[in-house]
Amino acid sequence: MIDKIRWGIIGPGKIAENFANDLKLVDDAVLTGVASRDPERAKQFSQKFDIPHFFEGYDALFNSNLVDALYIATPHTFHKELAIRAMQAGKHVLCEKPMGINSKEVAEMIAAAKQNNVFFMEALWTRFNPTILAVKQLVDNGTLGDLGYVNADFAFYAMDKPLTSRLFDLNLGGGTILDIGIYPVFLAYLFLGMPRAIKSVSDFNPTGTEIQTSVIFQYDNAHAVLNSSFRYNSRMSAEIAGTKAAVTLLPRFHETQGYDLYINDEVTRVNLPTIGKGYSYEIMEVNRCLKSGTLESSLWSHKNSTDLMLLLDKVREIGGVKFPSET
Template sequence: MRTIKWGIIGAGRIASTFASALNSLENVELTAIASRNQDRAEEFARKFKIKKAYGSYEELAKDPEVDVVYIATPHSEHKDNSALCIQHRKAVLCEKPFTINRHEAEYLISLAKEHKVFLMEAMWTKFLPVNAIVKSWIAEKKIGEVRHIRASFGYYSEFDRSSRIYNPDTAGGALLDVGIYPISYVMYLLDELPEHVISSAVIGRSNVDEQNVISLRFKNGVLADLSSAISVDIGSDAVIIGDKGKIVVPEFWKADKADRYDAQGNLVETYSLPHPKNGYEYEAKEVNHCLREGKTESSIHPLQSTLEIMTIMDQIRQEWGLQYPQEKERGMKQ
């Protein structure tokens, strides 16, 4: 089997987690790391046994040995970092949110089409086997007709305007950081676009949303009650409620277990599968598979899904009047 050679851009927190996942896979080589700082790149390379450490992103993008680049930088940087790699004909797996708005997402997608390279948003939740089981339980009507979904993702992070989470310059805020998970999850489970979206947010001290609630209504009569936060720990469970039972997915965004209950509230089925490493190996495997097959996008998380999610998040931010500084500067609508 062909060995897929990976590069990583940005030597931060999630890059470390993903590097561990890559190093646990067979027929994969983590070939290069790039940081804005040479020392940081070398330290990361030592830790994860990577043979090449670059002090600039350009050098990695130009490395002919690298097949695919994982972009692990703040939201505001995704467009330029991904574009740099695509222009050098690298396949790209870009962290969520794909970009800060639909306009940027469309640009990257057209660039990837022009250069005929693979492109995917790293929405790893959609590749977890437990979530595939939850989707199959719904399709098999094991809880009857789905009527209502509750899902949240929120944590407490002390206010720090300079952190990527609170900083508007890095496109911080709860919606783009974690609100994207419940939205993506519901659309993944239902395979539908919502017909109606309403929401409310607390815009905080640094002018990003510190918490929000979002209601989605779907054509088939399903309501989704979603929330996210960076300033309060609201948990991250999902409950999918049908007319003949419900499914509870603890920490759905990194799910390794799901419980199914009947209409009387009795536990009738549990599916549990511990992650071989940390759960990020599943999305990496999908990318490896697509590259070996010569595909330019994933059928599990296609670019159209990314565009649909970006559109909903733009619409929500528009309702709140939340524009990022770079959008204001360019006189852009979201």
């Protein structure tokens, strides 16, 4: 039995810092390497997080025998290329969400995982959050009755940022849909599945980047109302409602620390604080799969990532959102 899974990080940015901090809280994980196109950034990151090895360029880490699994934390337009190169080098991969910028990329990445017989998973950390797991259980065991409504809003004010910001850079997949809209769409998918119809509207800034999108997913007996925006600061709340009861996720819902359960006129608060910021749970899931010889998570499978990207593709298509790399 493997004692500790040795991890490496590709792309030492802000989200990688959160990941590195939480990895220290996982008993059977150790961070052994980091790589960047900029060797100085890799060096500084390794010093900050006491990582024994830093690499100049990604291939040096891909081909190293010092790591078992890699976390890819670069902007999402680079995910496909880097994930495939890592898997071709025999590394297991946890790829930050969104897995790719469209369904074609996701299909290529999943194919590469199967061809190289390695573990591959989208780092959709919210799926492994203790509150999300608990509420999913409530839904599955019928506590809420038949679901009729999901509502989720993810927004923060970003209009004061320069137009050169990553958030507005179409070449980096800028806009709200892939960056933050993925969370409301994920929540609807998790609890209601694939909709039978989608309505969506998007607004754009002067450079053509989408800055707010509102979506309705229609099901046979339910609706999901979803929104993502850079125009305002929201509570980032979410509600799942059924014929017997309703749940509101404590904001911010994508990193929620508990929920309120509404049954008739009674409200029960359930607090489920995360370990660290919450990235540790996806790390533990990868480690569990690797130690059991499983190359795909049952909690967030390749099909789940494929379905989610199909939904995001459709939302972008309806709203008229297209990236320069998509010919």
